[in-house]
Amino acid sequence: MELRINPNLARLVCSNSGKEVPAHGFASPIGLCPCCPRPGKPVVVEYDLQRVRAEVAATPLGANGARGPWRFAPLLPVLGVPEEYAADVGGTPVVRHERLSARLGVEVLLKNEGTNPSGSFKDRGLAVAVALGRACGARRFCVPTQGNAGVAACLFSARLGMPGCVVYMPESYRGCIYHRACEFFGGEVRFVGANIAAAGRAMREDLADELGSGTTVDISTFFEPGRLEGKKTMGLEIALDLGPGAFPDVIVYPTGGGTGLVGIWKAFEELAGLGLIDPARTRLPRMVAVQSANCAPVVAAFAEGLPDVAPVVSQGTIADGLDVPGAIMGHGILRVLHASGGTAVAAPEEAIAAAFTRYGLEGVNGGVESAATLTALEILRADGRVRAGERVLLLNTGTQLIPLSRGTWYHK
Numbered sequence: 102m103e104l105r106i107n108p109n110l111a112r113l114v115c116s117n118s119g120k121e122v123p124a125h126g127f128a129s130p131i132g133l134c135p136c137c138p139r140p141g142k143p144v145v146v147e148y149d150l151q152r153v154r155a156e157v158a159a160t161p162l163g164a165n166g167a168r169g170p171w172r173f174a175p176l177l178p179v180l181g182v183p184e185e186y187a188a189d190v191g192g193t194p195v196v197r198h199e200r201l202s203a204r205l206g207v208e209v210l211l212k213n214e215g216t217n218p219s220g221s222f223k224d225r226g227l228a229v230a231v232a233l234g235r236a237c238g239a240r241r242f243c244v245p246t247q248g249n250a251g252v253a254a255c256l257f258s259a260r261l262g263m264p265g266c267v268v269y270m271p272e273s274y275r276g277c278i279y280h281r282a283c284e285f286f287g288g289e290v291r292f293v294g295a296n297i298a299a300a301g302r303a304m305r306e307d308l309a310d311e312l313g314s315g316t317t318v319d320i321s322t323f324f325e326p327g328r329l330e331g332k333k334t335m336g337l338e339i340a341l342d343l344g345p346g347a348f349p350d351v352i353v354y355p356t357g358g359g360t361g362l363v364g365i366w367k368a369f370e371e372l373a374g375l376g377l378i379d380p381a382r383t384r385l386p387r388m389v390a391v392q393s394a395n396c397a398p399v400v401a402a403f404a405e406g407l408p409d410v411a412p413v414v415s416q417g418t419i420a421d422g423l424d425v426p427g428a429i430m431g432h433g434i435l436r437v438l439h440a441s442g443g444t445a446v447a448a449p450e451e452a453i454a455a456a457f458t459r460y461g462l463e464g465v466n467g468g469v470e471s472a473a474t475l476t477a478l479e480i481l482r483a484d485g486r487v488r489a490g491e492r493v494l495l496l497n498t499g500t501q502l503i504p505l506s507r508g509t510w511y512h513k
């Protein structure tokens with residue numbers, strides 16, 4: 102099988118200005134936009150929905166017989182991956198949790214992403230990003246990471262038989278499970294700086310020549326459009342598996358870079374554009390971003406009614422995935438919160454730790470970031486932003502095994 106760009110892909114646009122971004126025949130990898138001040142803003146993919154509509158009229162969306170993200174092939178940017186590449190990615194069930202529902206006075210639904218092959222929802226985004234980058238001529242990938250994204254990037258590079266992904270991690274990650282897992286999947290791991298931002302800066306300096314020539318591609322969060330498209334499949338699954346009549350009222354999403362939050366909403370918008378859901382008759386969920394109170398740039402920007410997210414200084418959090426002091430797609434995250442009638446919540450560290458303990462005692466497969474969604478729901482119930490009896494989906498982004506092996510739960 103040969104990787105190829107999906108002919109349904111109509112154009113690339115800047116997420117900030119809405120201007121079309123030249124695709125150059127997809128002969129070189131897609132990076133940030135050229136229209137906004139350097140380094141540019143995220144580029145997003147738009148589909149020819151007329152074409153997609155014709156395709157899904159013949160074979161309903163999600164019913165093409167494929168497993169994994171390519172079950173939704175008409176709405177993915179790249180086609181032609183072999184079955185072993187991503188058949189085990191995604192396909193996570195939404196499960197109602199009775200005891201948590203009774204405790205919180207709402208219907209609690211959990212979508213558990215910990216069953217993905219590298220243990221987190223990052224597999225969805227990186228599966229599509231690596232295939233898309235490869236289809237556009239990338240020979241190797243690089244990524245700064247605080248954990249799961251790096252592992253997923255190495256996994257899918259290995260699955261395409263590419264040279265190992267170059268992974269930059271903060272110094273303190275030396276020897277931790279992420280380091281070992283990246284190397285297990287053939288990655289080349291380098292340690293720089295105190296956090297992901299410093300590691301990313303070092304990466305772009307060290308690899309400036311390779312990145313400039315397009316042979317090595319930066320697959321950082323939102324630096325290319327594939328990760329968003331992969332994460333979008335969570336929204337497609339929620340919509341198609343639950344059905345429009347059973348949509349949750351609220352989706353609570355642990356927000357670092359926010360790819361999943363923006364992706365889930367993009368899925369709903371595309372389904373509406375295809376006529377597969379009717380927003381006039383189906384109330385779309387209110388999207389809620391939860392962050393650690395120690396690192397809450399999105400919450401601060403939302404509270405102040407700003408159009409974009411300004412970086413903050415992180416005070417450190419036990420939730421590695423939430424230790425993201427800036428958000429390059431901040432404007433997109435805020436747009437989704439407003440468009441959906443949602444909100445943003447800062448979860449105190451002690452409450453996140455307590456929620457993680459609660460998850461364990463309830464037998465829930467979820468990491469510390471996932472537990473933050475439970476904390477957020479407790480806060481939203483207490484202040485009335487979520488009402489009794491509402492249906493609330495908590496997105497469990499990864500397995501508890503990684504934070505437990507990291508020991509961050511006890512040490513940070």
Ligand SMILES: [Zn+2]
Nearest residue numbers: 115134136137
């Ligand atoms: Zn732009």
